[in-house]
Amino acid sequence: MKKLILYCCLIASGAMAQKGVQLKHDEAQKRVEVTVDGKPFTAYIYPGPDVLKKPVLYPIRSAGGNFITRGWPMDPRPGERVDHPHHVGMWFNYGDVNGHDFWNNSNDVKGHGGPFGTIVHTGIKSMKSGKDQGELTVTADWLDKDGKPLLQETTTFVFQGTAKDRTIRRTTTLKALDKDVTFKDNKEGMIAIRLARQLEHPSNKPEVFTDASGVATKVAQMDNAGVTGKYKSSEGIEGEKVWGTRAKWMNLTGVINGENVSVAIIDNPKNLGYPTYWHSRGYGLYAANPLAPSIMSEGKDKAMNYILPAGKSVTFRYQVLITSGAVSDDALSQRVAQLTP
Template sequence: MKKIILFCLIASYAMAQKKPVQVTHNEAQKRVEVTVDGKPFTAYIYPGPDVLKKPVLYPIQTAGGNFITRGWPMDPRPGERVDHPHHVGMWFNYGDVNGHDFWNNSNEVKGHAGPFGTIVHTGVKSAKSGKDKGELTVTANWLDKDGKPLLQETTTFVFQGQGNERSIDRTTTLKALDKDVTFKDNKEGMIAVRLARQLEHPSNKPEVFTDASGVATKVTKMDNTGVTGLYKSSEGIEGENVWGTRAKWMNLTGNINGEAVSVVIMDHPKNVGYPTYWHSRGYGLYAANPMAPSVMSQGKDKAMNYVLPAGKSVTFQYRMLIASGSTTDATLSQQVSQFIGR
């Protein structure tokens, strides 16, 4: 009996010490793994400029284990588009920073003149697991074409998961170094995720996709089987009409392998350009761009051309909610209120 009691006490202690949200840094593999209740959620990866020109979160999975992110070009899956090789996972960058294109930079991108900027991971400041959430703080430098830093980035991710919901809060602070940094109005920005095929909008336009071996194949007639994505903004705009409109949040709904999914990106009132414009396309680019009002409104709004003075900082805050099952506007309103602290 004593042995049984002792065993139960040890098991209870072990369970108490277990932290449902685990954040584990694997320095050798240049990645930080995030799991919820032992199930893979996402990973912060920084393989370096020879592979990726920026650190990203990749892949991202639902509570049911389905990928919301496209696999190509990192891990090609059958039936995926093979466009925009710089669209990997979830990322944060911009298309014109002191004349440098941080958005399109990729070893595989052709037809862009540049000059390109590169975001290089410089360190993991902290990685904490927890009962209710996990936290990761990382640093990076935004380098110009000559490898000189323009901006110093500090980003904190907060990962949460409970039941059928997962969420990622990203707080990024950019500090200008020895000279002013201008973010010229440019449609390519700013926080973004490239979606799995199932979360795209159905389309009849001929495209190039991967076959079962990961080889690019021209497809003249689209197969929209299982393609179920639909955008809806906080302002009630739906479908591909959300592009170039402003909204406090966007909800993308769809179905992946029988799992109903909502992927919500929330803007924060303290962000520059709030409420953000949406650079979200039916082919699977899901992005919020607060820095380019003239471009995103097609000239209806005045250019921002945001200038960050030397030595000064600016902070951006976003939340991505990944929910399995239906998500009502009322539920989203509660989530948004919780995120912005109201």
């Protein structure tokens, strides 16, 4: 009887240990796994420049357990696009930092662009699991083509989850080191997610895609079966027309394996360039770019060409809300209002 009681207690303690938001660091695999009530949510991965040219969150799942991120090139799935191998999970970088392209850098991108910059994970400052949220603070260096640091990054992720939603709050501080750092107007930025095929917009036009080997494939028309994505901004703009517009938040809705999903990215009023421009494409690139007003507006707005002086820092704050089911426009606007100083 005592053994039975002990066994039951062990089961109960194990179940309790799975409750809440749990973070587990696997140093050998160079990843921090994040679970909500024992269910996989996402992972912070930093496999190194030989695999990825920046750390990312990958994969990301809804509360229903469905992937909202594309699998390719890490874990390919049938029917996915095989373009832009540098689009992996959820990331944060920029296309022109002191002349270096941190966005397009990939081991599988050959023969164009550059010089490329690389973001290298340098450490985990803190990691904390909890009943209501988990918190992870990491550091990274933004290296130029010669391996010299231009920027020092400190990022804190706050992960939350309920039976119906998942939330990622990302706060990233970039510090310029021994010289000024210029973020020249460039459409390739800044916080971004590469979406699962089901969350793309249906494509009704011929397209050309290039795979990791640089082989171009012409597709007369994509198979749109199960493709249900649709953007809507805080300003009421919908579909692919959101590209290059400014908005406080963007919401993407769709259906994955029968689960109605909403993926919202929320800008913060404290951010530089608020409200941000949206570099969001129907083929699955979902990005917010606050630093390129001239490029994103196709010349209608004045260039920013933001300069971060040596020794100074700038901070960017974003929320990503993944909901099983619908989330109202008012609810998203209320989240912005709560952030207003």
